[in-house]
Each structure stands twice: as C-alpha cells, then as structure tokens.
Amino acid sequence: MESLPVEVIGNILSRLGAARDVVIASATCRKWREACRNHLDTLSFDSDDWPVYHDLTTVRLEILITQTIFQTRGLQCLSISMDEVDEFSAAPVIAWLMYTRETLRQLLYNVRTTPNVNILEKCGRQRLEVLDLSNNSITGVDPSYQRFPCLKSLSLSHISISALDLSLLLTACPKIEFLSLVNPEIAMSDSQATMELSSPTLKKIYFEAISLDKFILEADGLESLILKDCTLEYFDIIGKGTLKYLEIDDVSVLHLEIESTENLEVIDLSSFTIVWPKFYQMISRSSKLRRLRLWGVVFDDEDEIVDLETIAVCFPQLSHLSLSYDLKDGLINYGLQGPTKLENVAVLELGWTVISDHFSLWVAGLLERCPNLKKLVIHGVVSEAKTHEECHMLASFTSSIVQLMRKYMRVEVQFEYE
C-alpha cells in the first residue's frame, strides 16, 4: 500500500464517492489524507448511502457538507441528494457552489433552497458537463453572460421555470446532447400554454409528466425521444430525419407531428390513443423500422385496426413485433388479410388484457405470417378472482396454444402472466 502513488489513492477515493466512506478512508494515514485533500474529484452526499444522515438535523447536515467539501481541493463531481430534507438554507448552498466553481464538471442537487438560490448563476459554468437539478426554481436566464460551453447533459426534475427561460437555457448550451424534463412547473405568459424549444445538438430527450397545450420542438440532430405520462394537445417535432428511437408511454396527445421519420428504427407505443390513419401516414416512410411495439393502444376510431399487410409491406426489416390491444370481433380476419409475409420477424410478442377465443385465432394468424420466427412471447393478464368462465377460457387457450405450437416446433415459446 505504501508504494501506491497519491494520485492512485485519489482515484480510489473518487470511486468511493460517498462522503462518509471518503472521510473514513482519509483518516487512515497521512498519504490518504493528502489524497483526499488534493486528489479527490468526486464527492457524494446521498441519503441512501449512510443511514445516520436521517438522524441529523438539517443544520447539522449543512455543517457537515460544508466542512467536508472545504477539506477538498479541485472537486469535479459533486452530488447532493437528500430525499428527507425539506430545504437547505441559501448561505451554505451558495458556499458549496462558489467553492467548487473553478473545477466543477458534474453537479447533482435535489434539495429546495430557501430563500431560492439561482443555481445556474452560482455554480461553475465553464467546465460543467452534467447538471442534474430537482426541486428548485430557475429564473432570469440570460445567455449573454450565462453560458454553459461544455454542458452535455441537463436533467431538470420538479423544477419551476418559465417556457421562455427553458428555451433561453437551451440556447446557452451549444454542446447539449441530452435533455430530461420531469414534472416541470412551467410558467406561461400566453393564455395558451405554449413551449418552443430549439437545439441543433440535442440527441436524446426524455420528457415525463409534462402538460402543455402546444409544444414545438426543433431538434435537427435528435436520435431518441421518450415521452411518459404527458398530456399534450399539439406536439410538433421538427427535425432532419435523424430520429431513430421513439417511445411513447401513457401519453395523451391530440395532434402529433414528426417531420422526417425515414430513419426510425424503433417505435414503442403503450397506453396511447392513436388516430391510426394519421399516425400510420407519419411512419409509413420508416422503411428501416426494426422494432414495433403497440401495447395497450386504443384506436380513436373504434373500427380501426392494425392491418398486417400494411405493416409487412412498409416495414420489410421488422425483426421484433409486439402487439397487444383490444381485438374486435369481426375485425380480426380483416387485420390478418393479405399475402405479404413478415419475413424478418424473429420475435413476436402478443398480449391480451381480457382473454377471449379470438386471441388464439389471432396468434395462429400471426404465426402464419412470420415464416422465420424464432421466439413467441405470450403476455397475459390474469385476474386474482378468477370466475369459472375465466378459468375455462384460460384452459381452452392453453390447449389451443399447445396444439398450435406443434406446427411450429422451431419456435421458442414463453409465457408472461401478471
């Protein structure tokens, strides 16, 4: 151990991260203490790391965080995640940010500050690459002097910010690649809630629990978009056809427009109300599509169904297909009509929410369309209190599947019931 250079010990301490462990390790000998002083680049105060944090008052926490940070020099990654703390007072928070200003590359902070601290103003901006803020307010964004030349990843959760400030913030980040917005409190000036965001460098976006009337997103380099639990009336995504991955889960959107869908490879929709013809028109040019998942989707028009002929013709490279939706009685055969096979589909996942006779027929029809299938996964929902009829259905389904799969001996079958 004596032969380890102090920088290497700094590397070890930085990987420890958790403040308590770092303090303990640095109390073992002089060299370790020096490593903590001068070669520590990561420090984390996380309420999950050390149970004793829960027993300390907010004031004591403020003191220990201050004292520990001030024992280091050149900290690059600072993480303060204290779930049980209501709020920290502004003075210590400002002290932590100012002390680390010159060297900070990553900041994670999730505690409310009172009075509110303008974190963007106080934290180091020159080298900051990752910023993850929760439970705070952002106001008065001014890109003329507040610039984040190195910021690549921005995550805002339960943040109060105006639509204008968010838009300005993005313009202040010329290298930004990842944006995550979770449950923001977006202040609007218009009577109609509109947000316009633009960034040519954004590659990945994650939006959760966002509620807006109108949202215009301009992202010429966007590759991946995930929307969860959002309510949007009008969502317009302007781009240059770089989008590869689209995931929409439990979202209500009346008008969805995605410009240039030619390079989409994965479309994953769940718990989503679709106006199928319109949506279909939007994705019909996605000839590179490899994975399509329509799970628990509801069609706006009751007579709409997904017809496999269209899917087979438009997505010849499809290798993974997952379908689960309400199978309307007379429409199953309609959906299965057509000569074109799904040549490349290797994995098929089919699910029911309410088991019925139609389901086995549907499975059979689909198997016929996938000549090169390797794996079939059946997803079922089985209620706790099963009526006699439900048991009978399940049994009858099981028998029919056993029978059916005899024809497809090379296909691996899996069942997932919940």
Place this chain on the structure above:
Amino acid sequence: MSMISGDKSSTEILSLKSSDNEIFEVKKEVVLESITLRGMVEEDEFSDTLIPLPNVEGKILSKIIHYCQKHTEARAKVNGSEGAADSKEIKDFDSEFINVDDKTLLGIILAANYLNIKDLLDLGCQKIADNIKEKSVEDVRKTFNIKNDFTPEEEKAIREENLWAFD
C-alpha cells in the same frame, strides 16, 4: 526468442521481460494497450529486442497481458457486429478477472499505473473502493495494511472535525 515480422503491425510480436526474468511474447497490438509501452515502441526500435519491465513481476505481468489480450479482442468484435452482447461478456470477464487477493490486486494496480493502462487501473481502483465501503477506519487499515502515521493529536483533530462520520 522467435520474432515474427509481418506486413501489418498487428501481427508483429514483441517481447516483454518481467522483473524476475520471465519473458512474454505478445502481439504488438496488445502491447499498445499500454500507453507507456506505446511510447517506448514508437520512439525506439524495440521491435528487435526485449522490453524490460523491472517494475513488474512475472505473475502480475502475465495477468496484465491476459487482460489486454481480452480487451483488444473485444474491441475488434465491437467494430464488427453487436456491441451490446460483447459489453456484457467483457463486464463478466472484468469482474472475474479482478476477483483476486489483495496482494495481487495491489500489484495489478501498481503495474497498470506504471504501464498506463487506464481501464485496468480504474477497474483495480474500483475493486479497492468496493472493499472499503462502509468499513471502519481500523478495518480499512487492517485490510490494506496501512500504517497509522498520525500523531495522537492529529488523529484527535481529524476525528473532531468529522465526528458525524465516525459514529
């Protein structure tokens, strides 16, 4: 000692000599995983002679070469096909590889530091960090054979300053 010279540098074989005079013949591309060795190879004409590594003993050098070989292969695979599958394979290899006794672990870290093989150094440091987590000061000292060179006054001052961590 045999030397195979090929058209491409990747088939060229170099010889490394450990501190205890063990000789290892290694493909040049694997040797280049070490930034230190890369510098040596590019500056001087080592392709005809042995590269002596007086700081690294044979047992450790053998392990390091194995690590570099595996990672060179994995990287070649990623450039070909499915990157994700190999990422798990490499992760499994790494955790298996670093699961060694403390003495060997320290040897690997020292060698990786001297040879400047970043990924291996980080892997070793992370392992030590994992072994320190949640231990008391005395336990850390015992586990890693660290001599307490603080005076009693210094130790008291450190404790007082960070009382919260010691309970």
